[in-house]
Structure formats: structure tokens, C-alpha cells
Amino acid sequence: MAQPTPAASGLVGRRAERDALERLLTAARGGRSGAVVVRGEAGIGKTALLDLARGLATGSGFRVESATGVEAETQFAYAGLHQLCEPLLDRTAALPEPQRTALEVAFGRRSGAAPDRFLVGLATLSLLATVAEEGPLLCLVDDAHWLDPASAQVLTFVARRVTAERLALVFTQREPCAGLPELHLDGLGEADARTLLNSAVNAPLDDRVRDRIVDEARGNPLALLELPRNVPPARLAGGFERPDVVSVPRRVESSFQSRSGCLPAGTQLLLLTAAAEPTGDVALLWRAAAELGLDRAAADPAEAAGLLEIGRRVLFRHPLVRSAVYRAASWPDRRRAHGALAAATDPHADPDRRAWHRAQAVLGADEQVAAELERSAGRACARGGSAAAAAFLQQAAELTPEPTQRARRALAAAHAKHETGAFEAARELLTTAAAGPLDALARARLELLRAQLEAQLNRGREATGMLLDAARTLGPLDPALARETYLQAFEASVESGRLADDHGWLAAARTAPPPPGSPRAADLLLDGLTTRFLQGYVAAVPPLRKALEMLRMDGDRRWLGLAGHIALMLWDDEAIHALAEVMPAAAIPPYEHDGSADGSLALPELIEAAVRAGQHERAAAALEQLSLRARASGTPWALGLEARSRALLTSGPAAEKHYREAVDHLEHCRVAIDLARARLVYGEWLRREGRRHDAREQLRLAHELLSGLGAEAFAERAARELRATGEHPRRRTAGPADDLTAHELHIAQLVATGATSQEVAAQLFLSPRTIESHLRKIFRKLGITSRRQLKDLRLVPRSGNQPVS
Known part of the structure; x- marks a missing residue:
């Protein structure tokens, strides 16, 4: 069978991209997994490359599964992931129980608590790897920029972790995707553009007309293929009017709108209905068509025009066709289409999609539909779909006729939008909520959210004050939330870099209500921080350490950043290690201040710098602060730093006791750099004392440690000291793990x-x-x-x- 010509396949000028896809598939077939993002503007040929990958893979023994991101589905958690994985779900029995449960809850196949997104990601990875054991697997995701956030995060997680499976993933999207290899599609060169254009036009083209079309298309393949189809023969012969300057995607969409607008009215309505129902369910489309009084023959003109294909699924010729058809439709026609889809959707099997269609079909307010949307939001939250919940609640608020209910739902929608990071949308919803009657607690929660948005959008001093005002108001209404709000005010003050001169937090925190029940981690954090500023570092250590222990046990991630900051303040390297393992990023957010002029981590650095600069009084004052904190902390890290710093300020033989004590303590903590530096300063002191043999031992160990850690400046300092003792630094002894990454x-x-x-x-x-x-x-x-x-x-x-x- 003859292969299609490059022009016919729309892949003129894409030899390098084809080669890249072939390399990806060859590697996956040999057990070296990979992923690539095909990136470029609308119509540039991304979908055509995906079709090419499908053909190449099918011809070489791959199983191919695919999904397409749809703008209308961005609010449905895991919708895109479910589309990709649905044909593979018969393999979930091979997954560990926690993974299987997470995936089934995420897809609504089982009830349960909202699954951890990392566990869903791991379950997806395991599922794809299991299928790939049977034979190479290619996963294609078109229009990934329209995936719902949950699906996008999980699939990116998987793509970054595939290594040794017989698995390849190819995504298409318009924007860059950090962390994944890209194939960036630019416009075709002039020669390739002319070749593709000639393949799309049967009649001879006037040279001036051809030049104008090539110029307007700007190398966009879809524009080159679609624009000539809307040009009357007279125009092709005598000239081609240049439209107003707009982007290529807009012109291409206008082309599709023009083609669909010439179809019979019934066909246009059927096209609109298909565009409004993004799952591609053929049976659902025919049920909706029946609701509209349309028969199946209405689809024939659309299929003949190359806009639609109805087979196992409803497929548009290109994603732009869907948006073009929908945007061109009148509002009454859109409501008719959504109404028919709502009537055709099973309320038991898919209540949420039915509610969404009903909402789009409503003209004006409707409490029944608003209540149905609110129930859908609750189900979305249970599946971990915060974005979907926010969309349902926003729509519910817009459809609610009664002011009190509307304000309540708008406030709930604002909270949900805030949770998904849509801060500007949350702020707009707060305006709606504030216009309606709210009880005292709801009004206080509104002001709290307003303050949180200020902290996240502007990070100014105003946020701290707003949070403190909200905390005071919440005190008698919701003591637990009030105490959490005081903590948020502390974080805002720290992040703005103004804690040292901001006394408002301390004055307000003194009036915080007591915990309403058994103290939580947040309560212990608040009490410990208040104690830190009222009674000093030493008194604050016990409650803060207890708070860290509780956070490590209950896994409340809201306060992990603050907990990491406190662990640093206490020199608790074990807590830092444990927190890093449970934080979504294996990292502690940096803070510039820890609530005192000289922070815990800065004190040892200040002391060594002051000693080396000859400022012994300043070093001694800092050592006094360091000693108080270290003894209160009691960790090997803290005690080792204190002993090292005291040795630097001690003259004569008495210093050696402190150097040895520093090394002994630091050998029992996880912070290798401080042990290496303790050996370095000890070795320097020994050399100055004329004990070259003893100095070499310490300096040799310091040089090896510092070299292994990549601390080149300190390692070179140790090397210089070694040379001063008469020994040239040697490469450290190779260990069994040295060749491992x-x-x-x-x-x-x-x-x-x-x-x-x-x-x-x-x-x-x-x-x-x-x-x-x-x-x-x-x-x-x-x-x-x-x-x-x-x-x-x-x-x-x-x-x-x-x-x-």
C-alpha cells in the first residue's frame, strides 16, 4: 500500500521531528522509557505529529492509548487521566491496595477520602508500567494545556519518572513545560509552505495570490490548508483580501466558523451539541440529538465537510473546530444544546456532568440547579478535585436567587478558588459574598480570606495587620481558627522581612484564646512562638520541640514550612531530615529572619568572622547568645557549634578541650559540613601551636570531607593548611560507593x-x-x-x- 506523501499528511518540513519520535519509540521498545512535549501555537502541526507517532507505533507493535484535553473539562478532577487510563483499568488488580484504592477513588469508582495526589501519581505510574510489561506502550495526550490540573500534575509526575519501562509518552501543548524534553514546532519555511499550499489547492494559483496566502499563514500548516478552502475561485484568480491583523489561531478559527456556518441549521445544532459534550460519547450524542428532534442524517453534511467524524467516539477534525463551533453559536442555541445533553445524561451514573449541563442551560437564577451544583462540589472535594469544586460553587452562586444563600455560596467558592491558587478569581467572589447578608462568623471568615489573599498577592506589611484583625474577630467565634490565624500573621511578618521591628504580632498573640480542646500542633507552635518573644529562646524550646514532634506524627502539611524554620532555629537536624521527607518538595522554605537580631544559624558564622577580623568583643557577645540557645536546644548539632565557637575564642591549651568536644558532638549529627569545618579550625589551631603531626590528621580528614561535599573554598583552605604542615593533600581513599550517583x-x-x-x-x-x-x-x-x-x-x-x- 502506498504511503501518503508528506504534503498529503501535512508533515512537510518535519523530518527532524519525525526522526526524534522514531528515536523515542525505538528507545522505549528497547526498555528505555521517555517522554516529550510537542510544543507550538494552534494549528502548527502538533496533532499531525501525534497522528504520525500513532502510526509509527502501531506499525512496530506498540499498544497506543490516548487522551485529549478539553477546555470544558478543566474543572473536572482527573477527567483527562481517566480518559487515558480507562481502557487499562482491568489491570488495577496487580497494583498494591493503597494505589488501587487511590486510583479508584480519584475516578469515582469507589467512595473514600480524597486520595493523596502523589499516591495517584504512583498508582498511574505502576499501572502504565504493568501494561508495558506485556508489550511497549505509547501514551498520547493532545492539547495538554486543557487538561484539568489534577491530571496534568499526575501525568507530569509520571513523565518525569519513567526510566526502564517500555513506555513512551508524547504530549502536545502551546506553552513550555518545565522539566520535560520538548520538540518546539516553528512555522514552515517559505519553500515548504508553498509545497503544502499547492497540495491543498486543486486549481492553479495566481503568483500574487500564492504569495499573499503564504505571507498571511506565516508558516502555520493548518492555516495553509484551511484558508484556501474559504476563498472563492474568483478571489483565487484575482486577488485575496488581507484581513485585519490578528493572530493565526484566530484566523484559523474564523475559517472553521465560516465552514460550519454554511451547513444546514440542524447540522449546525448537532455540531454545537457535540462541541458542548467533550467526552466523545456517541450514544450520549444521539440521545441528545433525539431530545432536539434531530436524526442521525444531520451529521452527514458535517462529516462530508471534514469537520466531524462519528465512529467509536465523536471526533472533531481538529480541536479548533470545537471551539470555533461553540463560540460562533448564539446563547439560545447553546442553552438548547446543554439542555438536551442534561436530559440525555444519566443522573445516577454521571450526576456532576448532568448538573454542569443543566447550569449552562438555565436562563436566570434557579435554586434547584444551584443546590445540585453545590452537591456536585461536595463530591468533587471528596475526590480531591478542588478546582472542580470551585467551578461548581462559583456557578452555584451565580444561579442562586436568594441573597443570603448567594453570599454563602460565593464565600465557599472564594475559599475553593483560593485553595487552587486562583487568587484573583477568589478576590472577585469575595466582592459578591460581601454584598450579601452574612452572619458574624461568615463575615469574619470573609475578612480572613481577604487578608490571606493580601498576603499571597502583595506580601506587604498590610497583610500582617489584616490577619491580626481577623484573628481578634475570630477569637470569640472560632477559637481554633483564630489561633491558626495568629500563626498565619506570624508567617506573613516573617516573609515580609519585618518581624524584627514588628511588635504588633506579639501584642496581639498575647490575647489569643486558649485552645478549645486538646492542643494541636498549631496550638503548640503558637504557644511556643509567643513564649519565644515573651520569655526568650530557652523557655520556648520545650513547647516548640513538642510541636515539631506532633507535626512529624500527624503530617499536617499546612505548617511544614514554619516547622522547618523552627527546626533550624533549634538546630534540630533530625527534625529537618524528617520534615524534608514528608514535604512535597524533599526541601525547607528559606526564611531571612528568625525573630531575633542574630539568628541561630547566623551566630556561629558571626563568631568565626568576628574572630578572624579581630573583633573579639563582638564575637564574645554572640557566643553568649549562642551558648544559651545551644544548651536549651541540647542537640549534638547545637552543642557542637557552641563548642567550636567557644574554642575559637579560647587561648592556649584550654582551647583543645573545646575543639575535641565540638568534633565529638558533630560526629553524631547529620550536618557533615559543620563537622568538616570543626576539624578544619581544629587543624589550623594545632598547626599554629606547632603540633604539625596532630594538625595533619585533622586537616587531612577535613580536606576529604569538604572535597566530598563539594565545598571547594573550604577544601582549598584545608589544602593550604596541609601544605603549610609539609604534607601535600592527597585524593581521598576510594570507597565502594564512590562510583555511584x-x-x-x-x-x-x-x-x-x-x-x-x-x-x-x-x-x-x-x-x-x-x-x-x-x-x-x-x-x-x-x-x-x-x-x-x-x-x-x-x-x-x-x-x-x-x-x-
């Missing part, structure tokens, strides 16, 4: 504890097959052949300590 070392350490590949995969958000691939490389580098041999090796980080991120 940090990622491979982490995997090897986990496997050495006895963890299975599946357990390690779950912990690292990878597939078991990827873990097995890493293990093969690890075994090869270490010269071993079994997991049991890993236990016999001393697999520690190159520094000898586990560094803290």
Missing part, C-alpha cells in the same frame, strides 16, 4: 536494609522496573551479583555523614 547510592542503601524493589519504588515514586534497572547498574559498578552482597558493603555517603538538604 547520589540517586543510585540512595537506592542501594534502601535495598541493603532488605526493602523489596516494589517498596523502594513506592518510597521514591518510581516504578519497580526502574528500580531493577538501577540495581543492575549498581551491581555492575560495585562488582557484585546479589542484593545480599549489598548488606556486606559499608554504603555510607562520601562525607561519612548524611547531609541535610
Whole structure:
């Protein structure tokens, strides 16, 4: 069978992109997974490349599954992911129970608490990897920019973690996608543009007309193919009017609108109905058509015009056809189409989509529909779909006739929008809510949300004051929320960099109501911070440490950033390590201030700098502060820093006691850099004391540690000191793990504890097959052949300590 010509397939000038797709598929077929984003403006040929990938994959033994992002579905949590995974769900029995449950709850196949999005991502990765075990799998996602946020996040998560599966993923979207390889499609060159244009026009073209079409299309393939079809023969012969200067996508959409506008009225209404129902359900479309009094023959002119194809699913020729048809329709026709779709949608199987269609069909207010939308919002929240809930609630507020109900729903919608990060939309909804009657608590919650938006949008001092006002108002109405609001005011003050001279928070926090029940982590944090400013660092350590312990147990992520800041204040490296493992980013948000002139982490640096600059009085004052804090903290990290700093200020033989104490303490904490620096200053002191032999030992260890950590400036300082003792620094002794990457070392350490590949995969958000691939490389580098041999090796980080991120 003859292959289509490049011009016929719309792929003129795309040889490099075809080669890239072939390389991706070849690698996946050989067990090296990969993903790529085909990026470019509307009509540039992204969908054509996706069709090419499908053809190449099908011809080489791949299973191909696909999904298409649809603008109307962006508010339905996991809608795009469900579209991709639905044909694979018969394989979920092979997934671990927590993963299977998360996926089924996310897809509405099982009731339960909203699933953790990371677990949904891991379940999707495991599902795709399981299918790929049976044969290579290609996943195609067109118009990824229209995916709902939950689906987009999960699929990006998967794409970044596929490694050793026989799996390839290809996305198309208009904007850049950070972290994934891209194929950026530019417009075609002039020669290729002319070739493609000639393939689309059967009649000869006047040279001037051809030049104008090529010029207007600006290399956009869809424009080159579609614009000539709307030009009368007389225009082709005698000239082509240039439209007003608009973007290519707008002109292309206008072309589709013109083509659909020439169809019979019944066909246009059927097209509109198909455009308003983005799932592509053929049976649903025919039921809706029957509601409108249309028979199946109404689709024939649309199919003949190349706008629509009705087979197993309803497919538009191009995503722009859908938007073109919908935007061109009148509001009454849109309401008719949505009304028919609502009537044709099963209220038990898909109540949320039915509610959405009913809402679009309503003219004016309707309490019954508004209440139905509010119930849909509740179901969306239960599935973890905050964006969907926000959309349902916003629509519900707009349709609510009674002012009190409308204000209540608008406030709920504003909170939901805020949760999804749509801050400007939340602010607009607050205006609607504020216009209606609200009780005292609802009014206080409104002012709280207004303050939170101020903090997130402007990060100014005004936010702290607004939060404090909200906290005072909430005090007698909702003590628990009031206490959380005081904490938010503290965070706002810290983030604005004005805590040191902002006494409003402390004055207000003194009046915070007591916890209404058993103290939560937030209550302990508030009490500890208030104590910190009223009674000092030492008195605050016990309540703050208890708060950290509770946060590590209950996993309340709202306060993890603040908890990380407090852990740094207390020099609690174990808490920092534990918090980093549960935070969505394995990182602690930085804070510039910790509520005192000299922060905990800054004090040791200040002392060493002051000593080296000869400012011993300043160093001594800082040491006094450091000693109070370190003894109150009591961690090896804190005590080691205090001993190191005291040694720097001690003269003669007495200093050695403090240097040794510093090394002893810091050997028992995770912060390798501070141990290395303790050995460095100890070695420098020994050299100055004329004890070259002893100095070499400390400086040698310091140089090895600092080199392994990549602290080049400190390592060079240690090397200079070593040379001053008469010894040239040597490369550190190679260990068994030296050839492993940090990622491979982490995997090897986990496997050495006895963890299975599946357990390690779950912990690292990878597939078991990827873990097995890493293990093969690890075994090869270490010269071993079994997991049991890993236990016999001393697999520690190159520094000898586990560094803290």
C-alpha cells in the first residue's frame, strides 16, 4: 500500500521531528522509557505529529492509548487521566491496595477520602508500567494545556519518572513545560509552505495570490490548508483580501466558523451539541440529538465537510473546530444544546456532568440547579478535585436567587478558588459574598480570606495587620481558627522581612484564646512562638520541640514550612531530615529572619568572622547568645557549634578541650559540613601551636570531607593548611560507593536494609522496573551479583555523614 506523501499528511518540513519520535519509540521498545512535549501555537502541526507517532507505533507493535484535553473539562478532577487510563483499568488488580484504592477513588469508582495526589501519581505510574510489561506502550495526550490540573500534575509526575519501562509518552501543548524534553514546532519555511499550499489547492494559483496566502499563514500548516478552502475561485484568480491583523489561531478559527456556518441549521445544532459534550460519547450524542428532534442524517453534511467524524467516539477534525463551533453559536442555541445533553445524561451514573449541563442551560437564577451544583462540589472535594469544586460553587452562586444563600455560596467558592491558587478569581467572589447578608462568623471568615489573599498577592506589611484583625474577630467565634490565624500573621511578618521591628504580632498573640480542646500542633507552635518573644529562646524550646514532634506524627502539611524554620532555629537536624521527607518538595522554605537580631544559624558564622577580623568583643557577645540557645536546644548539632565557637575564642591549651568536644558532638549529627569545618579550625589551631603531626590528621580528614561535599573554598583552605604542615593533600581513599550517583547510592542503601524493589519504588515514586534497572547498574559498578552482597558493603555517603538538604 502506498504511503501518503508528506504534503498529503501535512508533515512537510518535519523530518527532524519525525526522526526524534522514531528515536523515542525505538528507545522505549528497547526498555528505555521517555517522554516529550510537542510544543507550538494552534494549528502548527502538533496533532499531525501525534497522528504520525500513532502510526509509527502501531506499525512496530506498540499498544497506543490516548487522551485529549478539553477546555470544558478543566474543572473536572482527573477527567483527562481517566480518559487515558480507562481502557487499562482491568489491570488495577496487580497494583498494591493503597494505589488501587487511590486510583479508584480519584475516578469515582469507589467512595473514600480524597486520595493523596502523589499516591495517584504512583498508582498511574505502576499501572502504565504493568501494561508495558506485556508489550511497549505509547501514551498520547493532545492539547495538554486543557487538561484539568489534577491530571496534568499526575501525568507530569509520571513523565518525569519513567526510566526502564517500555513506555513512551508524547504530549502536545502551546506553552513550555518545565522539566520535560520538548520538540518546539516553528512555522514552515517559505519553500515548504508553498509545497503544502499547492497540495491543498486543486486549481492553479495566481503568483500574487500564492504569495499573499503564504505571507498571511506565516508558516502555520493548518492555516495553509484551511484558508484556501474559504476563498472563492474568483478571489483565487484575482486577488485575496488581507484581513485585519490578528493572530493565526484566530484566523484559523474564523475559517472553521465560516465552514460550519454554511451547513444546514440542524447540522449546525448537532455540531454545537457535540462541541458542548467533550467526552466523545456517541450514544450520549444521539440521545441528545433525539431530545432536539434531530436524526442521525444531520451529521452527514458535517462529516462530508471534514469537520466531524462519528465512529467509536465523536471526533472533531481538529480541536479548533470545537471551539470555533461553540463560540460562533448564539446563547439560545447553546442553552438548547446543554439542555438536551442534561436530559440525555444519566443522573445516577454521571450526576456532576448532568448538573454542569443543566447550569449552562438555565436562563436566570434557579435554586434547584444551584443546590445540585453545590452537591456536585461536595463530591468533587471528596475526590480531591478542588478546582472542580470551585467551578461548581462559583456557578452555584451565580444561579442562586436568594441573597443570603448567594453570599454563602460565593464565600465557599472564594475559599475553593483560593485553595487552587486562583487568587484573583477568589478576590472577585469575595466582592459578591460581601454584598450579601452574612452572619458574624461568615463575615469574619470573609475578612480572613481577604487578608490571606493580601498576603499571597502583595506580601506587604498590610497583610500582617489584616490577619491580626481577623484573628481578634475570630477569637470569640472560632477559637481554633483564630489561633491558626495568629500563626498565619506570624508567617506573613516573617516573609515580609519585618518581624524584627514588628511588635504588633506579639501584642496581639498575647490575647489569643486558649485552645478549645486538646492542643494541636498549631496550638503548640503558637504557644511556643509567643513564649519565644515573651520569655526568650530557652523557655520556648520545650513547647516548640513538642510541636515539631506532633507535626512529624500527624503530617499536617499546612505548617511544614514554619516547622522547618523552627527546626533550624533549634538546630534540630533530625527534625529537618524528617520534615524534608514528608514535604512535597524533599526541601525547607528559606526564611531571612528568625525573630531575633542574630539568628541561630547566623551566630556561629558571626563568631568565626568576628574572630578572624579581630573583633573579639563582638564575637564574645554572640557566643553568649549562642551558648544559651545551644544548651536549651541540647542537640549534638547545637552543642557542637557552641563548642567550636567557644574554642575559637579560647587561648592556649584550654582551647583543645573545646575543639575535641565540638568534633565529638558533630560526629553524631547529620550536618557533615559543620563537622568538616570543626576539624578544619581544629587543624589550623594545632598547626599554629606547632603540633604539625596532630594538625595533619585533622586537616587531612577535613580536606576529604569538604572535597566530598563539594565545598571547594573550604577544601582549598584545608589544602593550604596541609601544605603549610609539609604534607601535600592527597585524593581521598576510594570507597565502594564512590562510583555511584547520589540517586543510585540512595537506592542501594534502601535495598541493603532488605526493602523489596516494589517498596523502594513506592518510597521514591518510581516504578519497580526502574528500580531493577538501577540495581543492575549498581551491581555492575560495585562488582557484585546479589542484593545480599549489598548488606556486606559499608554504603555510607562520601562525607561519612548524611547531609541535610
